[in-house]
Every structure is written in structure tokens, then in C-alpha cells.
Amino acid sequence: MTEEDIKLKYITPAIQKAGWDIMNDVFCEYSFTDGRIIVRGNLTTRGKSKRADYLLFHKKNYPIAIVEAKDNKQEAGAGMQQALDYAEILDVPFAFSSNGDRFIEHDRLTGKERELTLDEFPTREELWKRYVKEADITPEQEQIINEPYYFQLGDKTPRYYQRIAVNRTVEAIANGQNKILLVMATGTGKTYTAFQIIYRLWKAGVKKKVLFLADRNILVDQTIINDFKPFEKVMTKIENRKLDSSYEVYLALYHQLAGDNGSEPFRQFKPDFFDLIIVDEAHRGSARDDSRWRKVLEYFDTKGTTQIALTATPKETKETSNITYFGEPVYTYSLKQGIDDGFLAPYKVMRIGLDKDLQGYRPEKGKRDIHGELIEDREYNQKDFDKKIIIDARTETVAKRITQFLKKTDRFAKTIVFCIDIEHAERMRRALVNENSDLCKENSKYVMRITGDNKEGKAQLDNFIDRGSKYPTIVTTSKLLTTGVDVKTCKLIVLDSNINSMTEFKQIIGRGTRLDVEHGKEYFTIMDFRNVSRLFADPDFDGDPIVIIDVPEGGDMPGYDDGETGGETGGDTGNGGTGTGGEAGNGGDGGDPTRKYRLDDVDVKIIHERVQYYDVEGKLITESLVDYTKKNIQKQYASLDVFLRTWKEEERKEIILEALKEQGVLLDALREYDNLKDLDDFDLILHLAYDQPPLTKAERANNVKKRGYIYGYKDVAREVLEMLLDKYMNEGITEIEGTEVLELSEFHKFGSPMKIVKAFGNKKKYLDAVKKLKDEIYLA
Template sequence: MQQGMEYAGLLEVPFVFASNGDGFIFRDLTNPTQLETEIRLEDFPPPQQLWEKYCAWKGYKEEHLPIITQDYYDDGSGKSPRYYQLQAINKTVEAVAAGQNRALLVMATGTGKTYTAFQIIWRLWKAKAKKRILFLADRNILVDQTKTNDFQPFGTAMTKITGRKVDPAFEVHLALYQALTGPEEEQKAYKQVDPNFFDLIIIDECHRGSASEDSAWREILEYFSSAIQVGLTATPKETDEVSNIEYFGAPIYTYSLKEGIEDGFLAPYKVVRVDIDVDVQGWRPTKGQTDKNGEVIEDRIYNQKDFDRTMVIDERTELVAQTITNYLKRTDPMAKTIVFCNDIDHADRMRRALVNLNPEQVKKNDKYVMKITGDDDIGKDQLDNFINPKKKYPVIATTSELMTTGVDAKTCKLVVLDQGIQSMTKFKQIIGRGTRIDDRYGKLWFTILDFKKATELFADERFDGTPERVKVTTPEQFEDEENLDDIIDGVDDVVDAGNPFGDEDIDPDSIQDPEATNGEGSGSSPESTGSADDWDDENRVRKFHVNGVPVKALAERVQYYDSDGKLVTESFKDYTRKTMVKQFSSLDDFTKRWNESDRKQAIIDELAEAGILWEALEDEVGKDMDPFDMICHVVYDQPALTRKERADNVKKRNYFTKYGDTAQQVLNNLLDKYADEGVQEIENIHVLKVKPFDEMGRPLEIIKKGFGGKPQYLEAVHDLEMAIYESA
């Protein structure tokens, strides 16, 4: 019964039936004098009676029922809305039926806001309660995805507004804000129809400006003020200037990121924090030092907030790119990855660094790494391929602002943060790029690789709480948490060059990505109210560019959610122990599995998939050990043996005497390869193509002469591995 009560609470239904196989308990919240009653099977209340009691409990009026009872869209595939989508749809339809003219739905990224919006529109449209509908978005990709995917059942009744022309012949209109309005009167296409033309407006990603009183987009909503307006967002924006809640009212339904992860609808994630020495300790130029362009560098200490905004250190960019590359090589080089950079210039430099570090992958396909930013048409043309699970390339996308919201990248497994993020709204949107699950492609969780301490926002109580209105009314009340964080962290007050206007609402198509902060870049779009050329030299933020600075990673830490939903930070040692306990019950269990495996690489890959970062673990352990020994030492407190020590132990046992001369030479060389590079190297038969084996002949000749054939060679390698891992 208690479990049923929990489910009933989630669905907000007043009835629960529980059975022990013999009798039944009927819990009925509509009967407060007798909440639970024991009944027989033949005493079950008929559906009509339950419906009448339910309508009374919900407060439905007779005139509301034709709208409330309108069926959902059913494509015949058996797909139906998830429980939280049902709640969001029903609550919105009920609110509209009751005459509520503003509504706000808060649903975490990846939980199906657009599908929810479709079902809301479908039911109201089919019930003839709303006849002309406008779906507003702020990015072209959002509109196109909506039209071709979730909204496809509207067919010929639907159109996308283009060319600043509103065609009244259609019933469902999809539009960009920018297609309906602009700074010039002739650009205000929405005035082509009467203010009462639309009777329902759905505003997607409504946190991105529509609620701001002075926003150009707000004029559309005010012009059609007689229409029911429903805002959709994962992150309501609550500042002194912009309030979704003040405009739309309190959310009629909220489904959080934490709930989505706990329910299994969103991918859980782990966080890897990388601290770089210059970020932590700062960097100061020598007196009179000039940068790569001959500019004298201002003499002060540059810190994390400066890097890639006012100060570029090439070695730092290369270290970040190397860390990303190492992670992908250890896990999955083809895992879709988004790297968030400070501005377009930073995204371009990061793309170049990643290209140079991945020559093998780039040789296979030159689109392995792409810069996808608002100024780059070639990059933007690859956005659909990046989010398409069936397309292998691009694999890595470097970006700044363009991909922070509305990009449905279901198979994204790695989100890299090398961008200073102060806004909780933006942080949630960026994290949402990885939260979608795709079972077909093995996307069940993802990793956040954080170089800028952005994930400290996880600790902020606002991360997964109910948003509250923030009003600054007196100096005494000016206690903004982000300002306090800056004081506590001892961070200089540096203007965010990527967003010099703070939280003002800016047309996202005019400034999709921050340009290079020295004033260079793509320029603004024609719809922008200004351009980089309008800034004089005094107003431009100077960006120095240096190289030759020694840079290194100080530490790496893993963070993950525990069973209580709290983010836990621990060393790689502790994290590895916990991960291994889930995979193997004991040392014997692990050793048995390792020895029985024909390919040790398979186990190494399996553990990497489970979240173990081998290179980071090796750095922390501080010894050049085999993966087997790292696990035995760190997890099971066994003596630490290096690969060289294991190889020497095999030689001491005169292991090779049972083989002929050629086989002994091959196995001796394989053992040396193991000591130098690891077990993965000797399991790859192509090792026979490189030195010193190439001096002995071609691989087939070596195998035939030394072992008689390939099966015998593979058996000898397996036996060698058994000898390597035999107890010393």
C-alpha cells in the first residue's frame, strides 16, 4: 500500500488498490472519514463511479470536460507519455480549461519538453479549444528539430514562418523570435495579423529573454496578450531584471534533473576536476615582457578568470587538449564530445590543438574535430551530423555559446568545461547536453571534464532547488551568492569579456558566440544593434598571447552522485576502490577473471567504461605499473609490482627453456615490450611488424618458424601472460 501511495502521489490520483492475493484494500482520498477500506473483488467500484469521484476531487466543471478528456495523440506504435510528461500535459490542459492565461513548465533538459508541448497543443487543438497556435523558439535548429520530429503529425496544418511572412492559412505556426521582429518597423512581421489571431503561444527555452520587460522579444508576447502563453524551460531565470516566474507565474509543474536521474530517464554523470598550476597559483610576466605580438604585458598576476579572455597561454591550451585526448584514448576515441570555450578565438585554438594531438583520427576523417560556432558556416553545417547518432563524424566539437541550449546530442558522452561559468541557468543548460540516454548506442552515463571549477555550482543550493524570485531593493539586501563566492574564493573582479553586458537580454542570433576579446572575429549579424567596429580601442578588452610558459596539472579528482543525490569528491584511489567493488566481489574474483581472459585489453576497456581512468590512477599511484597491479595494490592492498619487476620474475624462473631458439627470442622480446609498454602491446599481433621483430622477418615467417602456426603463437602468448601474473 505504501508503495502504491508513493506512485499515486507522483500522479496526483486519489485512489490506490492493494492486494495480498486474497483480499483488497481500497484507499480513497475523496472519503476523508474512511481513507482505507477492505473490499472483495466483486465490490470494486465501477470506472464511472471512480471518474465522478475523481472529477469532484479535482474540482472539474462540466464545461471543462470536453477539453480535459480530449485524447492524446497516438501514432499506433504504443508510445505514450512518461508519468511526469502526463502530469505536465494534464496540468497545462487543466489550467487552460480553467481560464489561466499564463503557465510555466520547468522540466530538466532531456526530459522531452518539446514532445510534452506537442501533446498539449494536440489536445487543445483537437478539442477545438485553441485553433491558431504559435510555437516560438530562439534558435533555428530548435524550430527545425521540432517541425521534423515531434510536431510532424500536424502535417499540412503546420508551417514554419520564413521571409518575415505570416501566412494566416495555417493553424500551427513555428517561428524564431528573430523572424517575427527586429529593430526596424518593417521587420515586425507579427503585426501582419491581428492581436487576437493566435489563441495559444508556446515559448520554448523561455529563460532566454522573453520574460525581460525591455526585451525585443517581449513585444511579441505583449502584442498577442489575449493568447494563452505557456513557457517551457529547464532553468527559470530569476534575476532583478528578468523573471520567468513574475511573468508566467509559479511553475504549474516541475521535474528536476535529480528526479530524472533517479527515475532512470536521464544519464547519471561523474565529474573529473583538473587543477592546472597556473590557474591555482597564478602567472606573472617578467618586467617588460612582451607577448607574441610584441605588446608589453601589463605587470600583474593573471589568474583563472583571465586565461583565454585577457591572457592566452599556448601551453595551457595544449595541456587541456592533451588531457581531453588522453581521456578519449583511454575510454572511447569516438565518443561524442563537446568542449565549451570562452569565445570563438578560444574555440578555434582548441580545435587546432586537438587536431594536432589526434593525427591518426584526423587522417581517417578530417571532420574528427570541428569548431561549431555562430561565425562559422562550415562548422554549423556539421551540427546536424554531430547530433545524429548514426553519423560518426564530427566526434569532437569545440564551441562557445552556440551549443549551450537546444542541441539534442543524445550520444554525447563527454562534456568539457574550459569556460568560466557564473550563471546557474547557463550551467544547467550546458550540463544538459550530456544527460540524454540512448540505449541503442550504449549512452547510459557521461563524464564532465572540468578545468575552470565550473562544477562548484553543483554545491550551490540553487542547482536543483525550486527557483525563488530575487529582488534587490536596498544596499543591505544586496547579498548575491555569486558575489559572495567571488569574495570567498579571492577572485579578482574581472569583466566577463565573453558577455560584457552581464545578464542583459541579447538577440542570440546576433551574438551567438563571444568573439575574440581583442575585437577580432566574425563581426555581428545584420540584425545586431551594433558591431565590433562600434567599439573604440579604449573600450576593447586587451588580450595578450604568450608561449614558453611551463604548465602542468596539479591534481585530478573524481566527483559523482551518491545514493542521496549528493556530489561526493574523492581521490582516484578511493573512487577506484568503490568502482571495483561493484565489478568484482574479491581479489580472487578479479584475479580469476583476469587470468581466464584471453584478452586482458577487454577487461581494461570494460573497467574504463565503468569509469576508471588508468592514466590518472597511474599518476596518483606514482609507479609504472600494469593495470592488474594498480588494481591489486590500490583496491586490495597487495604489494606494488612494476611491469619491469614482473618481467624480471619471469626471466628468473627460466621460463623460456621449453621453447626453441626462435620462439625464445620472440618471447623474450615480447616480455621486454610488456615491461616497456604493457600487456595491451603484446596482445596485438601487429607488434611483430615493429622493432626488434621486423629484423627477424615478416610476421607470418616469425610465427611459422618459431611456433608452427598462428594458434600455437597465440597459445604461447597466453601462457606468457599466465607466467607474468603468476605469484612471485
């Protein structure tokens, strides 16, 4: 019997016999990831999703057991390793494996295994009682844990990691923990997770007064109209420092609520007024004077108050410290996990080197800038450009390269250009307008600057975020768009700012990681002009979170350049780049701290450009793409003979090519090389892995015609084979396999697919003819 037979005839009946409701308690073939998006050149494919044979629920959104099935040729425990792997990912306490003869049970709470007959499979109540006993859950705690999620017909349901985050948080609170840290990558639904946590605790009557703190108005407003909408009758936004105690759910900007010393609005409430406080993007509150949120938390830190921190990037400094306020995270869902699961968009990185950046620039003695200022005689490097010295040609070169990329891909792809400061963002906007004057003539909002000092730009932020709005398309910014702004359709992120903060880097990358397949967003590109992407190699990029060391008032963050912490006031709040972040300063030379030299007579050109690729594990490929591909092909097929034999025996070549893709072979990416773009996958493999002289698709098609195979057929059959051969020459072998190709418009002139296969005699004879055609194509 097959595995499916075993499940249908033995395992499912055994689970039903134990009293499980197969319609409500049991999910079969339960897919809990979407499968990683694999980018090959400009094409994307999906890897396999993770799928459990059975997931058994104690109640909705509370899975308690997983069952993996194997066919009867294998031992009953053959599926246990996979069951345990999935159980760990899904946070499920009991794992079972079966071959239809019996069950093997693994209790993850005790670490013990036992063998059961088919009649001994435990009931739902049995498993729950064991879980409650082994986890030492009191009746009062059980009542809180059992409070259901919010759900209305048509609503989204939580993904597996959101469910784990909610359940672990609720359980921690039920166990008396009053400070909780949740780490979830940007774009994974922290606010929706927070809503479900609040709702369950609020409905259970455990938490009646809730405060949700954020650091940007747009984050609060998005939360009110989206995820928190079910609270609309009991919810208010604290504004103008007026606090109304009649509501139950409050949203506020933490720096407004904190106020200034001697004028602190939060003191209008008694310390025990709120029994649940959630801080969104908590990492930002630790930088410089933004630590004002700490005053709020400490004021409301009473016995009955629970405080939860949500963050994507709690680590802000290379100076390691213990987690001092919220404690160890109860759950972490990282950027890497999100990309591996297929819930976040993967990225391509283009590192572009400009000559002045890589070689430095030293003005000739006595050189003056466009304002007649004598330029200090020293060598200026990448960190100085646009901060201490402005070279107009550099800005123009960056704008040209951005425009060139968009013209080659999609000119209406939403793009964010991160600049040094407000002045730089304005110069970049102007340069991009000049490079895209044709589209700016049609609509002046095609390129806009969105910075803290610019009302017109900020007024267009909603349109930039709106998936249905074409304009603005390209925006330049400094700090304003580093966090929280949900731009699902953002396809290009340009880094032209000196970023050393790992937190800021993660937040910027987070602007692109949201998927929007419906609108054609399956991956995004990072165009790096300042070597910021070196931070990908830092082991802390996706490492364990660490709360940063508090900095004294007015002090600098350890390990940072000035103005690069990504704080609320860092660069997007002042005029002309003189905000408190200090980005505009000339600094260190004893001159006017706001002065910048500006030159319009220095040439700048691109001297180095490299596209970086990542393997199926999400790790950067450090060797050449050719060497990497050769190694991965030979890992699958040790010799040329093995590959040729496999290729000939496999009727559907697509199966071989898909298997190679899953192993990380980047054939489509290699077609970006001019000398390889006309080869099909077969010749690419022969040439790269086994050093065989390649034939182009056109050469192979012409060889088939010369040998006369297709001329053995007449009329419609011959014409169809000729069209299939042309289709192979233009698009590749996988496009002509199967009968689906006959449904394409170019074949309509011959009639329906059924009529076409009849021209060959029948469907089998048509498939035989195509198989022989493929054999002819690949004759030596």
C-alpha cells in the same frame, strides 16, 4: 499463499468483478521508470525500476487508481505507504492496498481512508464521478480533459512525467488558467510534451490558432520534422517576416517575429489571432535584449489566449524574485528526477587543475607578448586566460589531456569543448587537430569549430547530431551549442570557459544527459578545467524555478561576469570574439577593449586531477572513496564475521555484490587505484572494510591448484574446472556462477552445455562441483 497467488486468486478477480476491462483499463506490474544507471568505473548497471502492482486507467494515458498487493501474512493496509508514494509520483487520485481479504482505500483528494470488502471495489465510472465531483470539474472542462492523445501504431507513448505535464496543463487551461509554466529538464522531451498539449486542445476545438516560439532555427526545424510532423498539412514556419493567416499551427523565431521597434512583423496579426502560444526555452528570453519575446506575448495577451512557457532552467540569477509573468509551474520534472528514474544519463566529473590557473601567472617586468605589446604588470588568473591574456601552452595542455582521455576510452566519442569565445574556440580546434593529426589526416572533419560566425562548421551541425555519422567527432564552440541542440551520443563535455550562470551551466550539462543505450551511451564525462563544476554544489542547481528580474536595455545581469549569460548574441555572432557578449574585451585596464596579450614561451602543466563520484541519491561524495566504501559496507555488514558468514551461505555471490551496489558501494571505481586492480570483490571488501591483508585473484587461483581440488576430477570435467578457475582469475567470481558460462565460445570444444554437465554426471553434480570450487577459492 505468495503475493502472486493473492493477486491471481483474489485481487484481480475482485477488480474484474467491479467491471474493469482487464485488457484495456488495467496494467499489471506496471513499470514507470527504467531504473537509475549506476556507473562503476567504466562499467554500468541499472538500479531497480519503480513498478506498481496494478495501475487502473479511466482512459488511455489517464490513470485514476493504483493498487499495491501484499501476501496474506500482512495487514490489508501494509502496502498503503508504497501505494501512496507511487500515486504521488504518478499523479493518481486514488490508492488501494490489499492482502486478499479486503481493500483499504485512500482518497488523495479528501485525505480520507476507508475499508472495503472484495465485493465493494469501486467501478471505473464510480471513481471517475468521485474525481470529477471532488475536483469540481464542469461538463465543459470534462470534455476538454477527455480529449485523447495523438497516437498512431508504432508511435512512442508518453512517459509518466510527460503524461502528468500534459494532463496538468490541459486541466489548468480547462480551469481557465491562461498563463502556464512547465519546468522539464533538458533531454526529457519538452517538445513532444508541447505537441501532445497542442494536439489535444486543437482536436477538442478549444485552441484553433497556435504559435510555437523558439530561439534557434535548428530548434524550429527539428520540431517541424520530428515531433510536430502530424501537423504538416496545417503547419507553417514564419520566414522573411511574411505572415500567412491560412494556417493553424505557426512556428517562429521569437526575435525575428518581434523585429525592431517600428518594424514588428507580429503586428500583421490582430491581437486575438492566436489562442495558444508556447514559448520554448523561455528562460533565454529574459536575458538582455532577448526579452523581445515579452513584446510578442503582451501584444497577444487577450482574454481568450493561453500562453505556456517551457523551460529546463528558468532561474538565471542569484537575485531571488517572485515568478512575475507565468506564475508558479504547474509541474516540475528535474534533472535529478530524470537521472534517478533512469531516463537521463548520469555523469562523472573530472576536475583538472593547471598550475597557472591555480597559482596565477605574473609576467616579469617589461615582458612583451608575441606582437611586441608590453604586458601590463599584474597577476593574471583563471578568469583572465583566453579573455585578456592567451598562453599557447595552456591551450595545448588542455588539448593533450582531452586527447589522452579519448585515446584511453573511445576516440570517436562525440565531444563538445566549450571555450571562452570564438577566437579561443579556433585556437582549441587547431590544438586538437595537431594532437589528433593521424585521424584528421583520414578525415579533416574529425575536429571542427561550430560557432555562429562559421558557415562551414554550422553546415556540419546536422552530421554532428546524427547518431549514424562519425564526423565531426570533436567540436569546439563558445555559446552556439549551449542550448537545444540534441546530441544524444555526446559522451564528453569539456568546460574551458568561465561559467557563472546557473542557467548556462545547466544547459551545457544538458548536452550530455540524453541517453542512447543502442549506441553505447549510458553515461557521460564532464572534464572541467575552470572549476565550473563547483556549481553542482549550489543548492539552486536542482532547486525550485524562479523567474529572473528583468534587466533594463543595455544593463548587466545581477551576479554575472560580463558576457556569461548565454544569450543569443553572447560571443558566437561577432568576429574575433568582439560580439555583444563582450567576451573578448581586455576590460578594466583602460586599454584597447579588443586587445589580448598572447604568449608562446610560458610553460603550463597539470598539477591536480580528481575524479568526482556521486552516490545512489545523486549527491557528490565529499569524503575519500575508500572511506565512503568502508562506511557503506559496514552499514550492511557490521563485522567481519557477519560478512564472512553471509558470503559462505549465499550460493550466488552476485546477489551480495548487487545488493552492495544498490547501497552505493563503488568497488569497480576503486579498481582505478593500481594497488587494488588485481583484487576480486571479496578481497576488496575484506581489505577496505575490515583491514584484512588481501590476496590477488591469481594468488587465490594458485592456492586452489596447490590444494589439488580440481585433480579429483578426470578428463573433460577437470579441464572445465581448470578453465573456470582461469576465468575467475581473469574476470572475477560472478563470471563462473550458473551454467550460462558454458555457452561461451571457449567451452565449445567440449560440446554443448548439456554434454559438459553430463561429464560431471548431471546438472546438479556440475553445480555442486562449481560450489565446491568457489568454497576452495575463498578458503583462508
